[in-house]
Amino acid sequence: MKVVRLGVIGLGNMGKGHLNYIAKGEVKGVEVTAVSDSVPDRLQWAKELLGGQVGVFEDPRQMMDSGLVDAVLIATPHYSHPELAIACFERGLHVLCEKPAGVYTKQVREMNEAGGKANVKFSMMYNQRTNPLYVKLKELIDAGELGEVRRTNWIITSWYRSQSYYDSGTWRATWAGEGGGVLLNQDPHQLDLWQWTISMMPKRVRAFCYFGKHRDIEVEDDVTAFVEYENGATGVFVTTTGEAPGTNRLEISGDRGKIVIENNTLTFWRLRVSEREFNKQFKGGFGEPECWKCEIPVKGSYPDHKGITQNFVNAILHDEPLIAPGEEGIKGLMLSNAMLLSTWTDNWVDLPIDEELFYEYLQERIESSVYNKEAQTK
Known part of the structure; x- marks a missing residue:
């Protein structure tokens, strides 16, 4: 793999922020190839930002199953983080999850267990x-x-x-x-x-x-x-x-x-x-x-969010150690x-x-x- 094909789920404030710096080429070795959101206007915004060369999906699982992505950045409301991450792990997709890991540790522990069984990279967006x-x-x-x-x-x-x-x-x-x-x-x-x-x-x-x-x-x-x-x-x-x-x-x-x-x-x-x-x-x-x-x-x-995203990409491409391993999200x-x-x-x-x-x-x-x-x- 020379370039990580990234899908982004959730195009609210954080999702748009991540998409903007990736679209500007500020993270090396990654290309956004698909996006998912339940709001059509947000999907249209992403298509225009990325020049139309992107798959758009209202259903995140359809995006996961599309064959267009190797990794997924989850930037959705808190409750859905573990559920979506587990769905990615079941499909062999790498995951970068926005904070917090979830709302309650019971669901996050289930996410960690699923991540541990999958042969993928799993990181939290602990940019600080x-x-x-x-x-x-x-x-x-x-x-x-x-x-x-x-x-x-x-x-x-x-x-x-x-x-x-x-x-x-x-x-x-x-x-x-x-x-x-x-x-x-x-x-x-x-x-x-x-x-x-x-x-x-x-x-x-x-x-x-x-x-x-x-x-x-x-x-x-x-x-x-x-x-x-x-x-x-x-x-x-x-x-x-x-x-x-x-x-x-x-x-x-x-x-x-x-x-x-x-x-x-x-x-x-x-x-x-x-x-x-x-x-x-x-x-x-x-x-x-x-x-x-x-x-x-x-x-x-201070590379901030871009630093974690670059580290995540490097971990996939070059096995670089993760700065914020996903399983550590349960601690905070x-x-x-x-x-x-x-x-x-x-x-x-x-x-x-x-x-x-x-x-x-x-x-x-x-x-x-x-x-x-x-x-x-x-």
């Missing part, structure tokens, strides 16, 4: 894993520069959304239409990076989610979560779509200091000796380890599911979560969802 800031952070932690991680704190409140944003689609911010709020729509990247950069998942979560606190919506728009890790470390995750101005600050403390990412800068407050060693030897009462403030140079470009979703389940049960939630219990609680909310009721009346 290509951001040099987080690449450098992971590199420092993996190399032991920070020592053992002791605390993680992420305040990500820069996701401001007005009521008009939510009113722009009847499916938005509903349990039946979208499956969640800020945790599922805005935060999948941060939840992924939170565990990816430190190579640790929490062992349990206690969260407080507020539903429709700032906007007239069904789902969570304000969240504060506390987590505990197996090594005794703790963490806090704070997010909302109703705060302005917002903050995006990640702070990770370890035995050898702390690292902060804020305002596109990575700062390392590095201890000359580890806190553990200082505490063992210091006898002077008041005092603390000598600390150096280091502005860490972060080099390299596990965190958001745990936060919701903790709120619904008003208790701690151990990881991995009780997937059947989460599914039951979610189904209750889907049944009473405004979007579901509107669909039933049509």
